[in-house]
Amino acid sequence: AWSEEAAPSPGRSNCAAPGCQTPTPTPTATPDPAWAAVHVNEFLPAPESVDWNGDGALNEDDEYVELFNTGATAVDLGGFKLDDLANGGSAPYTLPAGTQLAAHGFLVFFRSQTGVALNNSGGDDVRVLAPDGQTLQAVHYASSHDDRAWSALPDGSDAWSEEAAPSPGRSNCAAP
Numbered sequence: 001a002w003s004e005e006a007a008p009s010p011g012r013s014n015c016a017a018p019g020c021q022t023p024t025p026t027p028t029a030t031p032d033p034a035w036a037a038v039h040v041n042e043f044l045p046a047p048e049s050v051d052w053n054g055d056g057a058l059n060e061d062d063e064y065v066e067l068f069n070t071g072a073t074a075v076d077l078g079g080f081k082l083d084d085l086a087n088g089g090s091a092p093y094t095l096p097a098g099t100q101l102a103a104h105g106f107l108v109f110f111r112s113q114t115g116v117a118l119n120n121s122g123g124d125d126v127r128v129l130a131p132d133g134q135t136l137q138a139v140h141y142a143s144s145h146d147d148r149a150w151s152a153l154p155d156g157s158d159a160w161s162e163e164a165a166p167s168p169g170r171s172n173c174a175a176p
Contacts, residue, residue: 035080035130037071038101039156040139043126044166045118048146052168053110061112064168065126069101070156077101079131082109082116084124090116092129108168120144 044052047062055061065082069075078097084090093114101107111117118124123142130136141150143162151164151172164172 034071034073034075035077035136037069038075038077038128038136039068039070039152040065040126040128040137041068041106041155042066042149042151042164042167042172043118043139043141044147044149044168045124045141045144046120046146046148050147050166052166053112055112060117061110063111063116063118065109065114065116065118066168067101067107067109067128068152068156069103069105072103074103074105075101077107080136081127081129081131081133082114083127083129084116084118089119089124090114092116106169118144126150 043065044063047058047060049058050062051058052062052064067077077095077099080095080099081092082095083092093109093116099107109116118126121144123140125138125140127138128136139150139160141162144150145162147166148162149164149166150160150162151167153159153161153164153172153174155172161174164174167173
């Protein structure tokens, strides 16, 4: 016996009786829209003469990626990822649960922590990915200079300088 009055019941028994209900779809988690205020702000692909991560060694582990929050509220970045070139380069680094980026604040992630290796020649990308892998921001660079950072000037903008003085955890400034 067929009925046009039955409520849809995919994957369950059909039910035409009063009170039968269709299941409520399970919502898909989406990142807090506050993430839109988070920007790649500075990165250093070719450290040379400064121990930027303070581990006592001058090496490639001093490379870093800095994020900046242009917004007026803190953003939870737990589960977001830092990466370089898509489908190549380093494995994405997942930011730990509870990673907070304060309003108008900076967070610096060194290669020694993330394993994200930035190319010194031939260019590369610096990417921020949502927990589901969606690219939220990608910055491409074609060259690097020893101890010179790629920096957004002013902080959080889309205007980039490849000759800025490194300033991890602080506001960016143009090279003298």
